[in-house]
Amino acid sequence: MRRRTALMAIAGLAGAGALALRPRAHGAPHDAYFAHMAGALRAAGIATPTMVLDRDRMLANAGQVMRNLGGRMDLRLVAKSLPCLPLLDDLIAAMRTQRLMVFNLAYLEQLAAQRPALDLLLGKPLPVAAAAQFYDRFKNGGFDPARQLQWLVDSPQRLAQYRDLARQRQLQLRVNVEIDVGLHRGGVASAAALQQMLDIVKSEPRLQWSGMMGYDAHISKLPDLPGVRAGSLSNALGIYRDYAAQAARALHGGAAPAGLTLNAGGSPTYRLHDGKGAANEVAIGSALVKPGDFDTELLGDLAPAAFIATPVLKAPARFDMPNGVEWIGAAARAWDVNQSRAWFIYGGNWLADPVSPAGMAPSGLYGTSSNQQVLLGSGAQQLHVDDVIFLRPRQSESVLQQFGDIVVMESGRITQRWPVLTPMP
Known part of the structure; x- marks a missing residue:
């Protein structure tokens, strides 16, 4: 009897435990x-x-981002994350910027033709054949590629291809160097590789070094363990500083000229940059409409x-x-x-x-x-x-x-x- 009573008690406890685990209505x-x-x-x-955009919220987000930047960094809007010309026009006016980052040939062509006042930076390196297509189809207008367009290059080999294109077409090309600041998705990853690229630029009058881009979205995704994120940020800032200084020494005798585009950050990490590092601008797109993947502490003041x-x-x-x-x-x-x-x-x-x-x-x-x-x-x-x-x-x-x-x-x-x-x- 004692054994039976004990078994019944255990069964009752198990049943009660199972009931406690049942999901509650919500x-x-x-x-x-x-x-x-x-x-x-x-x-x-x-x-x-239907996709519904709450314009009031979007503009409030834009205002909050501007307050967070506080004039310490320039702002570049990311076209792929805001793929609508009227929407971009709205934010260009609200955030007082003509800088856009563009990621494919089709959008590059549309923006150059339809928004000729913009300053465009490629957000990923395009095959040189795509760049050749752009110049094949580009019709002279208000947009001046030699002054308003920066091609992103990520290796000595790609830069050599763009140099050859410039020579063949008698073009003036502005080239922005992608650097690896810890994401490990490509870009220059050693001082030796960067020096090869700087030597190419220095020896070719048709190429102009326009700056660097170091994307650091990985920092906000790292485990929130003591020292992990802070260490990764410090490492990224140090890499950027060293590469920018190396380029300035090689091409300009040590002093970087005004007007360089030293792009960093992105929606997940723009608040980690305060203008005290080498970078002078941040790129922002998705944060302005804040989809679900951007529910992070750094973006907690956006809706x-x-x-x-x-x-x-x-x-x-x-x-x-x-x-x-x-x-x-x-x-x-x-x-x-x-x-x-x-x-x-x-x-x-x-x-x-x-x-x-x-x-x-x-x-x-x-x-x-x-x-x-x-x-x-x-x-x-x-x-x-x-x-x-x-x-x-x-x-x-x-x-x-x-x-x-x-x-x-x-x-x-x-x-x-x-x-x-x-x-x-």
Whole structure:
């Protein structure tokens, strides 16, 4: 009897422990912000998957970034993360910069033709054949490549190719040297390699050294262990300082000329730069609309400004798995009340996460769909057919371009539609 009693007690404790582990119900209807956005979309007659930009939030983010920089660093906007000309125009005006970073030939051509006042820096090294295509197709206008364009070069071999292009086409090329400050994604990684490149520049009158770029996004991703991030930042700053000094000595006798573009940082790390290092400008893009991957301590003073809105197409009374495995769905509902209701949305499988109503999540059992993705919840969301749900993109590049025109919300109303640039790698 004592043994039976003990076993029953153990079983009871195990049962109680299992019940304690059961997920608690969570979720809620749209809060005031998203309810208002849903109403604005309905008033505008929008009922298909749409990228919504809260312009008020974006401009507030722009103002906060400018206050954080405090005039200590110049700012360069990143076109691939903000792939929409009216959106870029808005930020160029608000942040008082003509500097853009561009990452592919198609955007380079469009910006040079349509925004001829810009100062353009390549954000990745392009094959020299792509550079040749640019000059083959470039039509003289207000944009002057010899003065307003910097090609990024990452090795002595690539720089030699650009030198040969300059000679063949009788071009004046400004070249910006990509340096490896710890990310290890390419770029100059030794003083010897840099010296080879400096010798090429020094011996070729058609080449002009315009500066350096050292991308350090890895620092914000490192484990938050004592000394790890600080050590990586110190190392990156030291590498940048040494390479910049080496170039200045080799090409200018020790004193770097005014007007060099010494680019560093990015949205994740721009706040780590205060103008006291060698770099004199930072590049920022995604932080201004703050997708989900940019929820970091360094960007805690910025607000999400871009959301995917899509309607509910179907709202069955409960979540059921397909015929033959219905018992799996029943077991999931019995265990987790947050899998009791299902909503099939218009589209889906985007690089995004549901944010409103709260407490919704994709089904790990049912699978994903780009046609009618299912989202699960407790029912507290109070969603019905034709109601709108919102997802937050994890990144801005490419995702902002998947829905046609960006729908712009200002002061709680839909006011504009902005065409996006055609997606390009």
